[in-house]
Amino acid sequence: MEYKIAGSxxxxxxxxxxxxxxxxxxxxxxSWMTEGFDMSTNMDGGLFSGLTRKMSGESFFMTTYTAxxxxxxxxxxxxxxxxxxxxxxxxxxxxxxxxAFMAAERSVxxxxxxxxxxxxxFFGGEGFVMQxxxxxxxxxVELDGTVVEYGLKPGQKMLIDTGSLAMCEPTVDLDIxxxxxxxxxxxxxxxxxxxxxxxxxxIWLQSMSxxxxxxxxxxxxxxK
Numbered sequence: 001m002e003y004k005i006a007g008s009x010x011x012x013x014x015x016x017x018x019x020x021x022x023x024x025x026x027x028x029x030x031s032w033m034t035e036g037f038d039m040s041t042n043m044d045g046g047l048f049s050g051l052t053r054k055m056s057g058e059s060f061f062m063t064t065y066t067a068x069x070x071x072x073x074x075x076x077x078x079x080x081x082x083x084x085x086x087x088x089x090x091x092x093x094x095x096x097x098x099x100a101f102m103a104a105e106r107s108v109x110x111x112x113x114x115x116x117x118x119x120x121x122f123f124g125g126e127g128f129v130m131q132x133x134x135x136x137x138x139x140x141v142e143l144d145g146t147v148v149e150y151g152l153k154p155g156q157k158m159l160i161d162t163g164s165l166a167m168c169e170p171t172v173d174l175d176i177x178x179x180x181x182x183x184x185x186x187x188x189x190x191x192x193x194x195x196x197x198x199x200x201x202x203i204w205l206q207s208m209s210x211x212x213x214x215x216x217x218x219x220x221x222x223x224k
Contacts, residue, residue: 009080017067033073088135105137145208152199163209169201
């Protein structure tokens with residue numbers, strides 16, 4: 001499969017498939033395609049997989065598109081931001097925020113990722129369930145705003161505002177840290193907790209979260 005990512009700030013991933021190649025996406029995730037694709041919608045992995053996908057922000061059913069001949073199929077972003085193409089090796093995984101998944105080659109596995117630390121689940125900004133993508137193959141994720149990547153060394157820590165952590169490698173340890181100082185908590189605008197990411201591993205941070213954008217818009221609505 002070949003692909004290109006076009007446009008900004010609402011990009012689209014356009015995939016070129018040869019005969020027999022397949023991609024899958026959440027229900028309703030396809031934007032356009034040429035003729036010659038077989039479409040198959042199912043629970044993909046059974047009832048438990050469907051339920052855990054729903055918990056991680058995706059649809060209960062998934063749709064697979066298989067090329068009967070060479071053709072193109074496109075998946076467009078739902079929010080202003082960036083589409084990242086992840087070229088995953090066999091067994092390589094990344095952990096993503098809820099609802100980040102767009103589409104992937106059929107060889108990629110999409111699963112729910114349950115957080116081990118209760119505090120991070122309550123206060124880390126994404127709830128207890130995130131998404132885990134495992135290769136081999138190419139997967140596309142939709143992240144919000146501008147995305148900045150950091151490589152953390154062992155023991156190196158990054159303090160992150162709630163909602164700004166978009167994606168990380170499984171080796172990164174995620175936790176929360178209470179903001180220090182009464183005045184900082186009361187007037188600093190960051191809330192009680194910050195997310196902490198401790199290396200080794202890569203993290204991807206986003207300049208905007210959809211929830212944060214929605215709150216800003218809601219505050220401007222008269223009577224709200």
